[in-house]
Amino acid sequence: MSDAFEIQYAGSALGNAPAPVTPRNVPNRGGEPNPSAAALREQFGDAIQRVEVVWGVTNVYVRPERALDIVRWLHDDSSQRYDYLSDVTAVEFRDMDAPIEVVWHLRSLPFRRELRLKAQLPKNKPLEIASVWSIYKCADWLERECFDMFGVRFVGHPDLRRILMWEQYREGFPLRKDFPLRGRFSRAEQLRQALAANPEARYSMEELSIADAFEDLPTEMRKRLQGGERTGE
């Protein structure tokens, strides 16, 4: 899948530039934007809605339908090289009409750049956005967490299911603003549902569908499993 492993040194694309110093007196708004923002405007035009600098980090608001192309370009283009995805998360605001923002934190190690991409998803439509898993494999669990907590569906994710709450969790998405802090069910009901879970069930229902493929397993593995051996121990 990937080529030979190549060590990436931070700032390697900057030549002999001096090592960065910790910035002081960073203003809340304004300041020098990340040069990638101008490059994005040039490359994608209308797909870039707004650029602002908050506490020294550049926020770029992009159209949700173009988000995947933009992230791919930022990752692939030799003048950007955003090779590290530090976080995928979402923000919901107390204003019920405000859209939910999906946020990507991108880092370019060779250029020592930090970029925050945001895509606004209106609430009157299904919360769906393209998964960046095909570009960054680390997005797997980050997007699962975002789905678990906010209910944002990442289209193209290979295995989009809950990661923090358990599989049978039926109360909704905990970090949404309309979610009561204590959950929707009574404490006794929550406890009853939690205790109904089998602590030795390591596999989700999706994973258990592998049992259907039992006959296709190699003979010696079938024999071991029939003898009571469990995997995952």
Next chain:
Amino acid sequence: MGLTPRPEHRVVEYNPTSQEGWVATRLDFLVNWGRANSLWPMPFGTACCAIEFMATAASRFDLARFGMERMSFSPRQADVLICAGRVPFKLAPVIRRIWQQMPQPKWAIAMGACASSGNIFDNYAVVQGIDTIIPVDVYVPGCPPRPEGLMYGIMLLQEKVKRERMNDKTIRAEMEPDPKSQLYIPAPVIDELSEPFGNSVHQTRSGL
């Protein structure tokens, strides 16, 4: 400190009307003495309380003075379940299973505010006190408790062990959860126990 003085457990009260004779009470004393001074703890550390528990087990406070230096990481060889830290709902079946795997005689200590009552985590994910899942003998308050606090709780548990009587058949009664709901105390009681109190009543913002 407002702590009640501990009764002198060496004096076994003799009740002439009971069936206990001198031998039985002496045997009780011997068995309880042995049990109380070699409790094997099963550490169930999930959060910062576990750090204090480790400090209690380390050289300065030294749990070995109570015969507890042998941590039993298998519940099948443990006497005391020390739950140190908050327990999320996802861990509720696990701690229940661990408790059921421990052989009698067994005791449980809820160490810290989270294990005892849920503490500030009055939210969708945290069990409001492990006593809604398993029976608890000693609650140690604190966030987290100092090692001295845990040791005081352990000494209280030792007193409890030393006062057990062999002819009391209820002591070894195993907890029987309701087969349908798996709860061992009635659901309304759990709801009442988990009611918000203090500042936490202001935390619900579900009306948004």
